[in-house]
Amino acid sequence: MTTAEPARAIEGRLIVSCQAPPGDPMRETTTLVRLARAAHAGGAAAVRANEPEVVAAIAREVPLPVIGLWKDGDTGVYITPTVRHALAIARAGAAVVAADATDRPRPDGSSFADLAGAVHDAGALVMADVSTLTEGITAAGQGADFVSTTLSGYVPGTPRQAGPDLDLVESLSAAVSVPVVAEGRIGTPEEAVEALARGAHSVVVGTAITAPTALTARFVTALTAHR
Template identity: 55%
Template sequence: MSGVPDAGPAGRTAGPASGHPVLAPLRGQLIVSCQAYPGEPLRDPDAMRRMALAALDGGAAGIRAQGLADLWAIRAATRAPLIGLWKDGKAGVVITPTAMHAREVARTGADIVALDATARPRPDGRPLAESIDAVHEAGRLVMADVATEAEAVRAAELGADLVGTTLSGYTEDSPKTPGPDLALVERLARRLPVPVVAEGRIHTPDQAAAAIAAGAFAVVVGTAITHPTTLTRWFADAVRRTDAD
């Protein structure tokens, strides 16, 4: 995918892919990530299906979710744009790490397949391009989760349909900012010919709005909306600190 992005509101990326029927409804909107970790009370496909429907009722334009069972359940419940991924492994590249994983995610009916597009070695030793091609062969779009500007540029050159700042701060090549990496969002929005999605450490409505102002095509929020364990911990820690003063 190539070409110069059109200038959109607030400098928002509006490259060739942004007019795709799946992506158009997401422009300038909120995508909610519905995920629960193994062993947690909400680690259940039906719980994530309900969480997704609740997020859509609240105004989310799309859903991001992980795991084949969750994706099948959510896809059966809504036709809203669905970003799917499959986390497999404990370290390194775990987000849809191989072409096989990508094909299986595509089979669930997810409109967009998210995959790790960092420079780290993939577990099967195969190139990133193979996974991107597998998704396109299945008729789906690719969201490249990156940590750095160089990775984003490479992913776009390889054919990724949109790029997310999901992994910024989670690799050795990217420093972790206290909040979302808005500087990276802004740089990518100005440079890439594909839509840029802000994701990662967006914990408040103001931060989400700032990401759009920085040029994001859309914003993904997960923990601050759909992870009650973390939300409770934030409040509990604040109360304990106050009580200790």
């Protein structure tokens, strides 16, 4: 698969992350498929989804490209951490496989370049989830078809902030030739538009659209503090 077709499909548009954390009532395959259907009905250009079963179900039932990943664990490199995880997601039907491309060691001893090469051989594209400018430049040189700001603020040493890291979006967009995807803490349509203005090729929104548990908790917290 060439990058051109998926890149055109998502250019200037919204990707909806249809995921739920462990223990959340929404973490059920048919529920996540319904979320993806709702995203499609609302005009999303693509869906980001976690785990082979969910990726396969959405790819089968929703007429949108799937950006697939496999979260395994919750510390260190856990977003599609090994070549095995990446190939499972590609075989499940993901058009694009998203994987951690930070400079931290991978559990199987592979490099990001190893993972990207294996995914390309399997017929899918690769999205590098990074936390810094240097990581994004390196990933683009190692075969990433897209670079995403997913991990900024979630890796030690990166800026902790309430909103999206639009400075990273802008700096990556100026530094790499592959499409840059803005992801992470985008909470409003205005922030999504600003991400495009700062150079993003497309924008991923998750919690603000597909996480009723987290959204409910925000309101409860605010009302509790007011009492």
